[in-house]
Amino acid sequence: MIPNSWHTYDQYGYALVAIVGTFAAVAIIQWAIQHSRWAEWARTLHGVAPPFINIIGVLFGLTLAFLANDTWSAHDRAMQAVYKEADALQSIHTLSNKLPYTLQTQTRDALLSYARAIAEEWPQLARRHQSREVRQRADTLMSLLSSDEMAKAAGSNVQSLMLHKASELRDERNQRVGLSQTHVNPLKWLGMAFLGLLTLMSVAVVHVDNPRAAFVAIMLFALAAAPTAAIVLIQGNPFQEPTAVTAAPIERVILDITPH
Template sequence: MQSAVLGAFDHYAYAVVAVVGTFLAVWACDWLLRRSRWAAWCVSWQGVVPPFINILGMMFGLTLAFLANDTWSAHDRAINAVYREADALRTLAALSTPLPEPQRLQLRQAMADYGQTSADEWSWLAQRTQHPDMQRRADALMIRVAAKDVREALGDTVQKLMLDKVSEMRRERDLRVSLSQTHVNPLKWLGMAFLGLLTLLSVAVVHVDKPRAALMSIMLFACGAAPTAAIVLIQGNPFLAPTAVTPEPILSVLPALRPAP
């Protein structure tokens, strides 16, 4: 469990590496251009025209945009999955209303157990793991809906619709789990870091004959690139703070499933 908790926060570690690494690269460039013994030799590089920056800058920007789109798309899919799961649970509750009292109470108890365990699973999803009781709750709900007395009370058509809703809930839950276990792809981010370094170097080369202007230029680039990459990285798990998807849609259904005191 401890290793799972540590692994859950590796997005933050990558974000720290991105920020620290970027500003270390800025320091290295400034040292090379102004204080190293090769500073005079570096001046011989002047002549690179400013539009050259656009080539590498565009490649870097597009790469970062694609990575950000993947991250925020996963966040949106997680939100949609939670709402669809809650809607399926609410529909199931509505369809169970005509059941006789004992069967309705039993079915709604199974639904409440599923919903509560599903909401409790959030702390596990933040650690990229699964609640140990979740599969058992889902199976118990499926078995209860598929029972003979439900078919006799509601008919084949309604029972089939209820089974479809239970299957939909399970699919959306599986989607939540898979999205929580999405890991940072080192190769993608290594490629982005390489393009970022090349862009930073190209900015420095354009201003190589004016070290102070070069420092200001690469600092501005670093201040734009590093925090943006860090923000994208720390949102790698949709169920991890600071922008975690919440189980509130599922929790809002639970009061209707529990009998009044």
């Protein structure tokens, strides 16, 4: 059970590692330049030009920015997929209003079954799972929309448009499921952590002759870098808190479609 939980919510663990690791590095570096047996040797490194920090700092900042962009881009794509699904559901419902009563009722019921299955799948997405029922409901809806009876009642143009919207439903749902499987890439974050450590060390070397100034400088960098990295990490999965994408657009469509 524990391994599964870790695999599901690994980004929270990595966020904790980022914070603890950063401040542990600060403590070790400060000890090394003040109290360790290498402190005297470290002071001989005085003379490194302060602009040198910019080189490594820029690399660190760019790496973190790229990782943050990937995270927020995934969140935006998940949100967009939900709204496209809601629009496709509403479009099929609107197109079915001109059908004969029996076929219209069958289409509405199939849409409602599919939409409700999607909404009920949401908690599973947060656990990186998916529902088989959604796929079954999608097959039922697609079979109904592609039937000869639908072609005769709706006409080829309307049927083609309804099938197109049903295909959109599948595509956007597959995108959601794919995004819900997003995990932290350890290699990317290991590279960023390495650059962060180098930045801390370069700041310490620049101020090595003044331990108090060195401590203030590396602590300020740590206070900026560690929480930022943690915020990016905990938002790694768009269907998990604290900024989870919700099923609200689809739930509103369900209320519109449900007969009163």
